[in-house]
Amino acid sequence: xxxxxxxxxxxxxxxxxxxxxxxxxxxxxxxxxxxxxxxxxxxxxxxxxxxxxxxxxxxxxxxxxxxxxxxxxxxxxxxxxxxxxxxxxxxxxxxxxxxxxxxxxxxxxxxxxxxxxxxxxxxxxxxxxxxxxxxxxxxxxxxxxxxxxxxxxxxxxxxxxxxxxxxxxxxxxxxxxxxxxxxxxxxxxxxxxxxxxxxxxxxxxxxxxxxxxxxxxxxxxxxxxxxxxxxxxxxxxxxxxxxxxxxxxxxxxxxxxxxxxxxxxxxxxxxxxxxxxxxxxxxxxxxxxxxxxxxxxxxxxxxxx
Numbered sequence: 118x119x120x121x122x123x124x125x126x127x128x129x130x131x132x133x134x135x136x137x138x139x140x141x142x143x144x145x146x147x148x149x150x151x152x153x154x155x156x157x158x159x160x161x162x163x164x165x166x167x168x169x170x171x172x173x174x175x176x177x178x179x180x181x182x183x184x185x186x187x188x189x190x191x192x193x194x195x196x197x198x199x200x201x202x203x204x205x206x207x208x209x210x211x212x213x214x215x216x217x218x219x220x221x222x223x224x225x226x227x228x229x230x231x232x233x234x235x236x237x238x239x240x241x242x243x244x245x246x247x248x249x250x251x252x253x254x255x256x257x258x259x260x261x262x263x264x265x266x267x268x269x270x271x272x273x274x275x276x277x278x279x280x281x282x283x284x285x286x287x288x289x290x291x292x293x294x295x296x297x298x299x300x301x302x303x304x305x306x307x308x309x310x311x312x313x314x315x316x317x318x319x320x321x322x323x324x325x326x327x328x329x330x331x332x333x334x335x336x337x338x339x340x341x342x343x344x345x346x347x348x349x350x351x352x353x354x355x356x357x358x359x360x361x362x363x364x365x366x367x368x369x370x371x372x373x374x375x376x377x378x379x380x381x382x383x384x385x386x387x388x389x390x391x392x393x394x395x396x397x398x399x400x401x402x403x404x405x406x407x408x409x410x411x412x413x414x415x416x417x418x419x420x421x422x
Contacts, residue, residue: 121406122398123370126159130376137384140375148193157391160411161202180208180219191231200408202233210261216269227277235274235281239267240290280306306417309346315353327360354380356393365401
């Protein structure tokens with residue numbers, strides 16, 4: 118199989134320096150690490166910011182993300198690696214938040230000329246750790262995205278003319294995407310991200326296992342759509358476990374990085390994880406896509422166009 122592999126580096130997420138000192142947290146660290154990630158083989162870079170959720174005037178607004186830290190970091194990245202595909206995170210919905218508010222940083226990033234892909238999270242999922250007995254901890258943490266929220270994300274990405282990073286935490290998320298795809302409403306340039314729950318650690322009860330039968334179940338749902346897809350193991354090691362190889366052999370793409378990685382006491386850098394992914398691509402016989410290659414494969418416009 119010769120189709121190039123689009124590799125995403127999720128460089129920090131919620132991983133604090135106390136768990137891995139290599140996790141970039143400041144704007145300056147994020148910019149430096151993102152450039153290193155691209156040089157190591159990433160075409161897409163995803164990051165979170167440690168910004169306070171405060172709007173001008175000092176009012177706290179639930180779910181609002183300050184676009185400025187993204188702009189500051191990404192302008193530096195794009196000045197050095199112009200075609201890098203960059204996209205942010207977003208906050209959860211709930212009774213005290215509105216999709217128009219918690220999604221507002223994406224149009225702002227698009228207007229600033231730094232957004233590579235939009236973001237569509239088309240569903241709800243319970244997230245949380247296990248307690249000392251291995252049972253779901255007694256938390257109320259649910260990542261909420263209603264059908265109305267999903268419609269707003271699809272429509273906003275269409276208006277911006279941006280493909281989207283489409284998160285699939287559970288099979289129901291993918292059914293929503295397939296409904297939009299059937300109506301021709303999935304934005305060109307999108308990539309479907311199949312997120313599997315790590316077996317060692319991670320959000321307990323989240324997602325399907327990173328096994329071949331579970332991957333096959335998702336691929337049977339995607340059959341005939343032509344949608345490009347990638348895999349990630351949240352709270353595990355997709356490359357070391359052999360799961361990434363399964364995805365590559367089936368024609369998929371990869372997401373790796375310190376947001377997702379967990380393997381005992383090991384504290385790698387993002388560059389090390391990317392080097393392992395690139396080495397695996399070489400073993401499987403698939404070339405690694407550059408950022409410009411990835412834009413062409415996905416149908417995203419060049420950042421410099």
